Amino acid sequence: MAFSIEPLSDSLGAEIRGIDLSQPLDNKTFARIEDAFHAHSVLLFRDQSLSADQQVAFTRRFGDLEVHVLDQYNHPDFPEILIVSNVMDGDRHVGIYDAGKYWHTDLSYMKVPSRGSMLHAIEVPTENGEPLGDTLFTSTTAAYDALSDDLKERIETLEAVYSLGHRFSRLVEDGDTDAAMTEAQQERAPEVVHRVVQPHPVTGRRVLYVNEGQTARLLGMSDAESRDLLDTLFGHIARPEYTYRHKWREGDVVMWDNIPTQHLAIQDYALPQRRYMHRTTLRGKALA
Numbered sequence: 001m002a003f004s005i006e007p008l009s010d011s012l013g014a015e016i017r018g019i020d021l022s023q024p025l026d027n028k029t030f031a032r033i034e035d036a037f038h039a040h041s042v043l044l045f046r047d048q049s050l051s052a053d054q055q056v057a058f059t060r061r062f063g064d065l066e067v068h069v070l071d072q073y074n075h076p077d078f079p080e081i082l083i084v085s086n087v088m089d090g091d092r093h094v095g096i097y098d099a100g101k102y103w104h105t106d107l108s109y110m111k112v113p114s115r116g117s118m119l120h121a122i123e124v125p126t127e128n129g130e131p132l133g134d135t136l137f138t139s140t141t142a143a144y145d146a147l148s149d150d151l152k153e154r155i156e157t158l159e160a161v162y163s164l165g166h167r168f169s170r171l172v173e174d175g176d177t178d179a180a181m182t183e184a185q186q187e188r189a190p191e192v193v194h195r196v197v198q199p200h201p202v203t204g205r206r207v208l209y210v211n212e213g214q215t216a217r218l219l220g221m222s223d224a225e226s227r228d229l230l231d232t233l234f235g236h237i238a239r240p241e242y243t244y245r246h247k248w249r250e251g252d253v254v255m256w257d258n259i260p261t262q263h264l265a266i267q268d269y270a271l272p273q274r275r276y277m278h279r280t281t282l283r284g285k286a287l288a
């Protein structure tokens with residue numbers, strides 16, 4: 001199948017044009033898409049119309065899928081789909097309404113984090129015809145490469161604690177009175193330890209793996225030192241030169257590699273402006 005690949009920014013991302021993801025893809029076409037995924041880290045497919053089962057089927061071409069630990073937001077018929085939405089059904093959130101509020105990479109709080117995620121935009125909020133609720137992506141490979149040699153040496157063997165509970169504590173501190181995890185969710189997602197610098201499992205390139213939303217602290221130093229170094233790294237990761245800002249259109253499918261990228265969802269909309277998206281999440285491999 002003929003298709004084109006156009007870069008989206010200097011640091012990461014590419015748009016793939018000429019593919020209908022609702023149709024089965026031959027192995028050669030799929031292999032080219034997977035190569036583009038590793039080369040560009042974020043892929044955009046515009047004007048897609050994917051049912052829930054078609055999205056699951058396409059994501060499965062890459063490997064096994066996760067069923068998200070925050071199971072109250074999983075699709076009732078397709079548990080591999082996490083609903084990302086601000087829409088309410090009475091007083092119940094139909095989806096995770098605050099996903100991506102802090103820079104993060106998906107499931108970094110699990111012992112085996114996710115390989116990649118795919119978000120299909122079904123409803124996009126707008127104001128005066130302009131989309132709201134953009135998503136920013138940053139290249140943590142570019143961010144790592146740009147660190148000074150001293151800083152690279154300092155963090156090379158460091159380890160950090162990652163925790164979904166940490167994200168919930170931040171939400172509560174920021175005034176979200178609905179933010180809570182059940183006991184079963186806390187048991188399924190206990191604190192884990194990962195190295196701060198990770199090699200990408202396919203490309204081998206080093207990435208800066210700490211993230212604002214889910215990294216609680218660095219090991220082997222005082223809390224104050226850990227806070228200070230994390231703040232330096234978080235500020236560095238978010239620098240505009242490593243980022244691509246995606247303005248959503250209904251029918252967009254964006255997939256990202258969770259190892260060399262982080263993302264942040266801009267929450268500049270509110271009901272009756274509706275944002276409704278389906279996310280599938282690829283299972284990863286144990287980190288280094």
Ligand code: SIN
Nearest residue numbers: 084099100134135265
């Ligand atoms: C996410 O963090 O997976 C969702 C990002 C978004 O809603 O734009």
